[in-house]
Structure formats: structure tokens, C-alpha cells
Amino acid sequence: MKILILLFYSVSVLLIIAALFGGSLTEPIIEEVSMKTINTIGIDKSKIDSLDSQIDMSFYNMNLFIYRLERIKNYLTFGDDEQKPIELKRHNYISDIVYEPILIAVSYAVRGIMFTCGLVLLLITAIIHTITSYFNLRKRVKILEERVLTNNQGIYGK
Numbered sequence: 001m002k003i004l005i006l007l008f009y010s011v012s013v014l015l016i017i018a019a020l021f022g023g024s025l026t027e028p029i030i031e032e033v034s035m036k037t038i039n040t041i042g043i044d045k046s047k048i049d050s051l052d053s054q055i056d057m058s059f060y061n062m063n064l065f066i067y068r069l070e071r072i073k074n075y076l077t078f079g080d081d082e083q084k085p086i087e088l089k090r091h092n093y094i095s096d097i098v099y100e101p102i103l104i105a106v107s108y109a110v111r112g113i114m115f116t117c118g119l120v121l122l123l124i125t126a127i128i129h130t131i132t133s134y135f136n137l138r139k140r141v142k143i144l145e146e147r148v149l150t151n152n153q154g155i156y157g158k
Contacts, residue, residue, distance in 0.1 A: 001132055008125040015118030022111040030114075034107040038099075048099050052092050060088045 022030040035045070067086045 005125060005129050005132070008121060008128075012118045012122035012125060015114050015121065019111045019115035019118060022107065022114070030107055030110055031103075033110050034103055037106050037110065038103060043099065043102060045099065048094050051094050052090070055093055056088065056090055059091070060086065 018026040018029065039045075063086045
């Protein structure tokens with residue numbers, strides 16, 4: 001029973017530590033659980049990345065059109081043609097505005113659940129430990145009373 005109580009104490013302390021230091025020490029574990037939770041809800045990272053890439057491509061096409069208009073204007077007005085070509089930039093609008101805050105919120109929820117479970121397990125283990133200690137003490141007192149009260153032999157009677 002002592003091993004089981006010690007195991008429960010260790011698990012509860014580990015849960016509480018993982019919840020409290022979830023942002024630094026156990027970040028990969030909590031982030032993985034949060035991502036799996038978000039995927040089961042139905043928010044898929046690949047779909048969000050696909051939407052972000054479509055938005056980036058539309059911005060790229062718009063900037064490319066403006067760049068080509070500027071080149072035509074410079075060609076017709078004999079202006080300087082020193083402009084660099086347009087590069088595709090990744091902005092990740094939906095990922096930064098929608099997915100990351102949801103991931104952070106779910107991460108805090110997971111940490112809160114882990115902290116609550118760890119605290120409840122710690123309290124239950126403390127109650128069980130107190131009860132088993134009480135019964136163990138009662139058994140020892142009963143054995144001591146039997147030894148003392150039988151024929152007045154004393155504590156070390158045989």
C-alpha cells in the first residue's frame with residue numbers, strides 16, 4: 001500500500017508541475033495534446049495553411065499586377081527601371097489571427113484540467129494515506145493493548 005500511495009503522490013505532483021510549468025518545461029507535451037484536441041474539434045492545421053497560402057497568392061498576384069503596371073508606366077515615360085521583382089511572402093493571417101489563439105486557449109484549458117486533476121489526486125491520496133495510517137495505528141495499539149493486558153507480563157511478554 002505504501003508503494004501505491006507513493007505512486008499516487010508522485011503522479012499528482014508530476015501533473016501539478018506539468019500544469020504549472022506547461023509554458024516552458026513541458027511545452028511539447030501540452031502543445032501536442034492541444035493540437036490533437038483542436039484536430040478532434042474539427043479545426044485542421046492543413047486547411048488553415050491552405051487558406052493562408054491562397055490569401056498569400058492573391059496578395060502576390062495583386063502586387064505582381066501593380067509591379068507590371070509600374071514597369072509599363074516606366075517604359076512609356078522613359079523612367080528608371082530599377083525595381084526589383086516581386087517575391088512571394090508568407091503572412092499567415094488566418095493562422096496568426098485564428099489558429100494560434102485557439103491553440104493557446106486550449107493549451108491553457110488542458111493545463112487547468114491537468115492542475116485540477118493533480119490537485120484532486122493529491123487530496124484523495126492524502127485522505128487515503130490518513131485513513132490507512134489510522135487503521136495501521138489502531139492495529140498496532142490493539143496489539144500493544146493485548147500484550148500489556150494479558151497476565152500483566154508487560155510490553156515484552158511472550
